[in-house]
Amino acid sequence: MNLNLFTINSYKFFLLHFYIILTLYTIMKDLFDRCKFGDLELNSRIIRTGLWESQREKTGNLTPEIYNRYENMAASGVGLIITELYSLYPRDVFSKYTNTVNYTHFARETRDLADLVHIYDVPIFAQLGFVQFNKENQQNMKVDDLSIDDLRKIQTDMIIAAQKFDLAGFDGIQIGLGNYYFLSRFINPNFNSRQDRYGGSTLNRLKLILEMIKVIKDNTRLHINCRLNAFDGTTNGMTLNETIDIAKLLEKHGVDSLQITRPRSPQYFTRENTQENPLINATEQIIKNINIPVILGGGSSGQNQINEILNSTSIDFISMQRPFVKDPSFLVDWQIEGNGESSCITCNNCYWKKTSTCHIRSCDPKLY
Numbered sequence: 001m002n003l004n005l006f007t008i009n010s011y012k013f014f015l016l017h018f019y020i021i022l023t024l025y026t027i028m029k030d031l032f033d034r035c036k037f038g039d040l041e042l043n044s045r046i047i048r049t050g051l052w053e054s055q056r057e058k059t060g061n062l063t064p065e066i067y068n069r070y071e072n073m074a075a076s077g078v079g080l081i082i083t084e085l086y087s088l089y090p091r092d093v094f095s096k097y098t099n100t101v102n103y104t105h106f107a108r109e110t111r112d113l114a115d116l117v118h119i120y121d122v123p124i125f126a127q128l129g130f131v132q133f134n135k136e137n138q139q140n141m142k143v144d145d146l147s148i149d150d151l152r153k154i155q156t157d158m159i160i161a162a163q164k165f166d167l168a169g170f171d172g173i174q175i176g177l178g179n180y181y182f183l184s185r186f187i188n189p190n191f192n193s194r195q196d197r198y199g200g201s202t203l204n205r206l207k208l209i210l211e212m213i214k215v216i217k218d219n220t221r222l223h224i225n226c227r228l229n230a231f232d233g234t235t236n237g238m239t240l241n242e243t244i245d246i247a248k249l250l251e252k253h254g255v256d257s258l259q260i261t262r263p264r265s266p267q268y269f270t271r272e273n274t275q276e277n278p279l280i281n282a283t284e285q286i287i288k289n290i291n292i293p294v295i296l297g298g299g300s301s302g303q304n305q306i307n308e309i310l311n312s313t314s315i316d317f318i319s320m321q322r323p324f325v326k327d328p329s330f331l332v333d334w335q336i337e338g339n340g341e342s343s344c345i346t347c348n349n350c351y352w353k354k355t356s357t358c359h360i361r362s363c364d365p366k367l368y
Helices: 002-026 064-076 106-118 148-167 184-185 203-218 241-252 277-289 303-312 322-326 330-337
Strands: 035-037 040-042 046-049 080-087 124-129 172-177 223-229 258-263 295-298 317-320
Touching: 002 064, 002 322, 035 046, 035 124, 035 223, 064 080, 064 106, 106 124, 106 148, 124 223, 148 172, 148 330, 172 241, 184 203, 203 241, 223 241, 277 295, 303 317, 317 322, 322 330
Parallel strands: 046 080, 046 317, 080 124, 124 172, 172 223, 223 258, 258 295, 295 317
Antiparallel strands: 035 040
């Protein structure tokens, strides 16, 4: 009798132990998990974020090389594609290095691009932003010098651009409120000392963006993502606490997701920099305070590294840029190998030379 009782208890203990192990295993996150991103379904937790577009024609038209690159990315297992920057203004300092929204075949080509990546069930967002606001003979105007009419022009141009991408079949847009884009300076107290309703408090400095977000939400079906600096390191600039306040306001006014970055991100994330990524902790702090998806931007280059971040933090989505410049389809190899490492050596030539292609024939560190 005692022997039978011992056997039964041992069996129960085994089942309990097995159940615990199975439960722990099943809740482990993997970068290739199919997952929800707001209302969107993603094939993985990897978000591709672009920067420059050097393969377009001088007229602005997309080339076969661009379509091939996008198809390779979409077929690789990426979760979401965020395009290279679409510069809002043709005279912006970045417009000659990337896409614009005002060339002849824009409507047809953006529709073709969206249709192409949708074949692989991959959503696509257009990245919208600009660095300088120029008016007639006034170049690179400061935030404080813009008139109300100037602010209305920015809002109108952003809304029209969003409507164009909605008509083209894009799933969403990313509004550039981070890095060193103009709107990141507008919401920053270090650059914005306006005395009107668009300056002063955090809410006032954010009103320009909140007003246009409302119009976009009311008139399109687009998912709105904002790229936001966690901090900027400037005197009297953005702190993490204020970024959290901004994140709450953006969520409250209809923003669907965020991507967290920092100024001069590519210059900071190099192989020589072995410091712990400060964006990980900052992103976690933001996640604790809002209920929309948040993407960690920058600093990740290996499959094991990414899975470690996913399973040791509350972060669910990771953005990558330069690894896709080196090899648009590298995620295929990662799925086969199980412990893949990007062959990009973060030399930053693509960043400094403002190209969407790699300048290193072989990025294998063993060859150097």
